[in-house]
Amino acid sequence: MKNAITMKSRRDFIKTGCIACMGLTGMASLLEACSAPLQVVKLTNPSGSDLLTVPLSKFTDQIKMVLVRSAAVDDDILLVKNGESYRALLMMCTHEGVALTATDSKIYCNAHGSQFDFAGNVTKEPALKPLKQFKTEILNNSINIYLNQKI
Ligand code: FES
Incomplete structure (x- = not known):
């Protein structure tokens, strides 16, 4: 039972981490596009x-x-x-x-x-x-x- 909870937590952690990374990547692109207008x-x-x-x-x-x-x-x-x-x-x-x-x-x-x-x-x-x-x-x-x- 303890392993099931740990596995779920790991999955959630990885899933959450991936979403956060995608968000940061998207944010970086957005910031780059917005920086220093010519x-x-x-x-x-x-x-x-x-x-x-x-x-x-x-x-x-x-x-x-x-x-x-x-x-x-x-x-x-x-x-x-x-x-x-x-x-x-x-x-x-x-x-x-x-x-x-x-x-x-x-x-x-x-x-x-x-x-x-x-x-x-x-x-x-x-x-x-x-x-x-x-x-x-x-x-x-x-x-x-x-x-x-x-x-
Ligand atoms: S990289 Fe394909 S049109 Fe610019």
């Missing part, structure tokens, strides 16, 4: 325009990346400060073309779990190719993103 820079460039211009003032010592949104391009562009230059990463997964999400530590895809670093390199498959990047140039206190010049 500033979105909406540009009014018309569709078909090859040049996006983002003011340098959008970046500070604390703000090292912004999302650039424009009708000129179907997906957002993550503009990342990299020393004295800037990287313009197309936020489209190279696995099957799904829109990506950026946190302050990584870029990830909700569809099948691919992850990328802020240089655009794959850090977790199934994606195999790096993110598309556009040429950037600093000119007149702005960052120019040339949509017709992929690098």
